[in-house]
Amino acid sequence: MSVVAMSDTAGSLGVEIGRAVAAGLDYAFADREIITEAAERFGQDARALTHIVEERPTLREHFEVGTRRYAAFVEATILEMAARDDVVLVGRACPFVLGEAPHTLRVRIDAPERLRAERIARSPGITPQAALDRVRESDRGRSARTKLLFHADWGDPLRYDLLLSTERLDVDDGARAVIQALAAERFRSTEASRRTMTDRALASQVHARLFANAVTRDRPLEVTCAGGVVTLAGAVDAAQLWVTAEEVAAAIPGVAAVRNEITVIGVALDTRSEGDELSHAAFLHGEGRSWGGYGGEWYEREWDAVRRYRDARRGQAQESPEPARRTS
Amino acid sequence: MSVIAISETAGSLGTEIARSVAARLGYELADREIITKAADRFGEAATEIVHATEEKPTLWDRFRDTQRRYMTYVEAIVLELAAADRVVLVGRGSAIVLARFPNVLRVRVTAPEGTRARRVEGGQGLTADAALDYVQRSDRELGARLRFFYHVDWDDSLRYDLVVNTDRLDVAAAVHTIEQLLGDERFQTSPEVGRAILDASLTAQAKAVLLRNPVTRPRQIVVSCRDANLSLTGSVEVPSEREAAEAEVARIPGVKHVGNEIVVLGAVRRGAGAA
Structure with missing residues (x-):
């Protein structure tokens, strides 16, 4: 009952070792599937996701929100797979996403550049020079990605529990070493550690879903999860965000309940009449809003959200012993 | 092993x-x-x-x-x-x-x-x-x-x-x-690898004793070893240095034979001067 998070370099035999470990322990195995699954789930193009996680970032991407959004999708998928337990995950991002996770053995598989190029050159149609170029390009790209997404040096030994060089070790040796290290009590999942992992996975999925949603994307919402109960916090400028965020979170399988602690700025709670106190600021602006001004269906939806928000807040206020209501 | x-x-x-x-x-x-x-x-x-x-x-x-x-x-x-x-x-x-x-x-x-x-x-x-x-x-x-x-x-x-x-x-x-x-x-240490390490060890020890001895220390003596047979090449100034080098390495336990091919430069120079 453990999780193995492996990072490999091109031609290092990391994937082969990962598969051998999974076969030896009867664990599930995932490498590129992680990316594909993340892509399918969040409706993104698989090629774009591969680029985000594996390849070298372009200068523009350093400033783009899109990169972080995709990274959130991949992170959510990795955490969800890890929460299922008994799994071997191979990919650059895995040891970093699962860095602080309990019962996760973080492994890095590497070998000298020259040897990795030789291995790749064994495939038909690849010249030795092309193989070396590929290895170098891959190293540069993955290392730059790790720096951009996780602010970490992917070659730093202290980011892993175990590092193996396949210069002398073969796939069998590597797999046996990993399995042996995994036998330590430290890496066996417990009831409590599995709950922690599930909560992290749920929080991460809510986070990713909020990113994927046209209304809630790019809004600074804080998501936490304890015992399956998701708490949303933060401040937004439109009541519909408050409603949508809650709906997004509640729709995720495994979420037991949602505590919506988001504050809507610009909505006064203590007004008796509803006609005049709603400012433009309380309406949802930007990409989620339909065209055609503030009238019609959109206007109704926003009003409905404001009323619901108010009711919820007033209900909370009445429940609390000292109602924080202003009298005027 | x-x-x-x-x-x-x-x-x-x-x-x-x-x-x-x-x-x-x-x-x-x-x-x-x-x-x-x-x-x-x-x-x-x-x-x-x-x-x-x-x-x-x-x-x-x-x-x-x-x-x-x-x-x-x-x-x-x-x-x-x-x-x-x-x-x-x-x-x-x-x-x-x-x-x-x-x-x-x-x-x-x-x-x-x-x-x-x-x-x-x-x-x-x-x-x-x-x-x-x-x-x-x-x-x-x-x-x-x-x-x-x-x-x-x-x-x-x-x-x-x-x-x-x-x-x-x-x-x-x-x-x-x-x-x-x-x-x-x-x-596992195979017989071939065992021999290679032994040769490397004898070479390193020979270098060490030649460096320890103030007579041989400043000279350019190159040591190599194959199957516990040491061979010395390089150059010294006078014949006594050549002999000192051989004597030093011959004492190392495990050395079977010493091939001394060190050139005495002083002799060469004197020979050239005489000709």
Whole structure:
């Protein structure tokens, strides 16, 4: 009952070792599937996701929100797979996403550049020079990605529990070493550690879903999860965000309940009449809003959200012993 | 029948792991004894050799060949211990000195600075600040030595077959992992590899004794060895130096035969002058 998070370099035999470990322990195995699954789930193009996680970032991407959004999708998928337990995950991002996770053995598989190029050159149609170029390009790209997404040096030994060089070790040796290290009590999942992992996975999925949603994307919402109960916090400028965020979170399988602690700025709670106190600021602006001004269906939806928000807040206020209501 | 070379950082539990592996396999454990032995054998003060292998070279040191001399002694001892087989070596660059032999399992034991400082604090009764300072200074000094002598970065994980981070892995897990890898045939000392290490060991010892002797020290003598047959080439000034070199290396235990092909330059020059 453990999780193995492996990072490999091109031609290092990391994937082969990962598969051998999974076969030896009867664990599930995932490498590129992680990316594909993340892509399918969040409706993104698989090629774009591969680029985000594996390849070298372009200068523009350093400033783009899109990169972080995709990274959130991949992170959510990795955490969800890890929460299922008994799994071997191979990919650059895995040891970093699962860095602080309990019962996760973080492994890095590497070998000298020259040897990795030789291995790749064994495939038909690849010249030795092309193989070396590929290895170098891959190293540069993955290392730059790790720096951009996780602010970490992917070659730093202290980011892993175990590092193996396949210069002398073969796939069998590597797999046996990993399995042996995994036998330590430290890496066996417990009831409590599995709950922690599930909560992290749920929080991460809510986070990713909020990113994927046209209304809630790019809004600074804080998501936490304890015992399956998701708490949303933060401040937004439109009541519909408050409603949508809650709906997004509640729709995720495994979420037991949602505590919506988001504050809507610009909505006064203590007004008796509803006609005049709603400012433009309380309406949802930007990409989620339909065209055609503030009238019609959109206007109704926003009003409905404001009323619901108010009711919820007033209900909370009445429940609390000292109602924080202003009298005027 | 194998050799394990462990590189460790202060507070990483590397020595504990080495001790446990040695005890379980019935191997010899060689850590600080390496230096003591080097000092005894080559007749130089142990403290100076400790300085040569452990502390950061000062600007002045960089220009002193005595430092290189001591390093040659240490290398000779490391190779001699490896040639004896069934041994766990800790530190002194042994993982780097022995890197070219395929039967040597090279292991690096490390852990985050903070974790190591806490261990040192607990183990040696230091204050937290002093422990952290000790760990950082030790890292800097040992790392600088290896860079100075071998031009390598000791933190480069590709210098080792296995790197163990003891932040979360305990001594037992590390020991079991090492044993697991050692079980593989490739780390068993084959007769050919055994001979190669012995030759390397005799070569290193010959270099060491030639450096120890003030008569042969300044001369350019090249040593090579094949199947315990030493051969000396290069040049000296006078015939007595040539004989001294041969006498020195002939005393090394395990040397079968010495082929002395050293050229006496003084004689050549005099011959040229006469002609």
